[in-house]
Amino acid sequence: MGPLRLGELHGSLTDPVLAAMEFLNEIANRYPEAVSFAPGRPYEEFFDVQDLHRYLRAFHQYLVGEAGMDPRQARRTLFQYGRTKGIIHELVARNLAADEGIQADPESIVVTVGCQEAMLLVLRALRAEPRDVLLAVSPVYVGLTGAARLVEMPVLPVRDGPAGIDLDDLVARVRQARAEGLRPRGLYVAPDFANPSGATLDVPLRRALLRVAAEEDLLLLEDNPYRLFGSTDDRLPTLKALDDDARVVYLGSYAKTGFPGARIGYVLADQPVDLGDSRTGPLADQLSRLKSMVTVNTSPVSQAMLGGLLLEHGYDLAKANLREIEVYRRNRRQVLDGLAARLPDAAELGVRWNSPSGGFFIVVTVPFPVDDPLLEFSAREHGVLWTPMHHFYGEGVPLPHLRLSVSLLTPERIERGLDRLAAFVSQRVHSGPG
Template identity: 50%
Template sequence: MTTTPGGGSSLGALPRTALHPSLSAPLLDTMTFLNEVTLRYPQAISFAPGRPYEGDFDVAHVPGFIETYLDHLRERGYSEERVRTALYQYGETAGQIRDVVARMLDIDEDMTVDPASVVVTVGCQEAVLLTLRALFTGPDDVLLVDSPSYVGITGAAALLGIPVVAVPGTPNGPSLEGLDRTVREIEASGRRAKCLYVVPDCSNPTGVSMHRDDRTALLAAAGRHGLLLLEDNPYGVFSSVRRPTLKSLDTDRRVIYLGSFAKTAFPGARVGFVVADQLVEGGEGGGPGLLADELAKVKSMVTVNTSSLSQAAVAGMLLQNGGGLRAANEGAARHYQATMRHLREALARELGAGGPELADVRWNDPDGGFFLTLDVPFPADEAALHVSAEKYGVIWTPMRHFHLDTAGDRQIRLSCSYLTTGQATEGALRLARFIKDQVQG
């Protein structure tokens, strides 16, 4: 406590111990760090951001999207007063475009979804937060994640004080043997594995996709262990191979489906959703209710509701494209696949036959999405990233941010979604020069 000139006292600096412990975790600084690096070196080619390509964005389309949605409401019999209220006022906590979202899932993913099981959220990150808050009741409940894993899930768990345990990953998704072993170890410690978070299509950060047989095997394993699966699917429409979602294969209400319009529509709208059709005892009328209703209760104390204007824009975009977004994103998918191809081809030319000193430089071959992973024979840490950005003009993401241990210390994530094919090729050439110089010392 310090004294002010007027004789009063001010609080002074809050001690770090007065804040939640998760705020001191390096994990929560990841996004800020990457943004700062990008801003510090504006001339560098950045493979860091997992953003959609902006070349097809047109702000002139947004008013038309909103008007299309308002016309949709009028066609449903809404009066002009009710249309005005739908756009200007607070909306339903669970969302006012749930029927439009359910139709999209039917068209794009062959998923039959009751609109009542949908909650429209402020981005998918809120969907993650609501789901974790509703499902985890205490320190003995453990969240499993496919490793390496998206920092949004591990960061949200840290904020909520939820213990996280990694399941070893493979080139085809989580290891089922590793899952069995991890669940047994957790149970032996007196705790309970409650959910497994997984991105089955073109995952962040590895770009890995699960084969159909692996998906059915994972569902069976979840049934054996009494696990819920949190399926996050922001990149599925960009894969060159169309595979069924876990949710579309789910016959036991074991999958909670997390979705986002950030990649398929536009991130500025900040609209995501969750499909939670699991039954919960003690619903209205005495019978079982839906988990979605419980998530809406949590949302009512977090964001109250998702922006009506943003929902209108996203719904209008869907309606203008026949109710789905897969067809509307075919051009974007081709762009991402072409950019990824140019990146891989440039890496192969520059690093593929570089002699024994480059034998440990390897990268995977995703069938779509935004990301690939590259192994290097030196520590890929923040210090190396600054050298790469300042001296070679290329930025990437250290994979250590996506691991709960040190397994990713010699790996980097490359995202080519935000770049043109020419930028991806030039960025690969710069990256190859950096890697060669690091290896040769």
């Protein structure tokens, strides 16, 4: 048959966001020797293949022990099709209690194939008509933008401002959207050490955001994969923990606090849905119905891995990640100190960076526009990779910012990478405008 034409396939396939994500992956493959501050992957030095066997055994023990299954039921649970909402929902609820002080009804949890599927299910549920739109604090994680493209839901940016979200801009955007006949269904927000900005909302701002959401009748879609990776003794409450009105849909990821290869995420969606005939059920039930059409159910073998990990650590992933938390703290410090040491004249050069107190990301501002060709130049000529920030704004316009991820590198690699990064920045600054 003749070739299919890209333009006759779904529009998301010609979206610049997708091309950008691929370019970033592809360039890392093309320059394998480069030091990469690009990927937001968790630190991997502590992984051990024996962990997987141990997690599986621990979860099987739980099934035939606390869960009260006979060996046949336990075997069936691991091998057969299973409950659409998942089989580790009780353990996820205990984890939310242990780490976040959130008392979640396990029936309001859907275990998903990573947080990506959770985002897709929520957006698919909310995007009922072409007038349905999503708001998102900008810059925004590209996975959210991708899920929105897949269900053809426009994403309207809300300014982050210095505090992490500009509530005046939020209200203005909502009202403007409504005036244009659009129906804003929710706001996507990452309150702690956001990807890519590193921003964290303080508690008064979290409360104010909840108030605005109630006044404007918006759902808040809270995504918070990095929040354990800050100070261990003064974590701020999640929006969900402050939410006494079922206003927050909590998007859960275990990719950073567990491991990405399990592809286990979840969504806590306790919003009541009117089913008619005076019946209501949690939004989670509707997301589960959508999930039956996307992946049927999340692999019970993968769930067993996360379930075993949760059991092994008493559901407390903050404690389970003490070593990782320390690595990320050390790496952030090393990058910040290393930038200062290597660029003592940064202020005169017009170079600056933020200092997030947690998470994986640091944003460097430079006195020149940062685009993909410049990244390629940096990789080729200086052997260092990073992420152009403009990709997180969903627009093609280069911005004078680049994102550094500090999560994956060892101290030696960081030193080498900073040498190269400083050389790249200095050369660009001194090569004049262009």
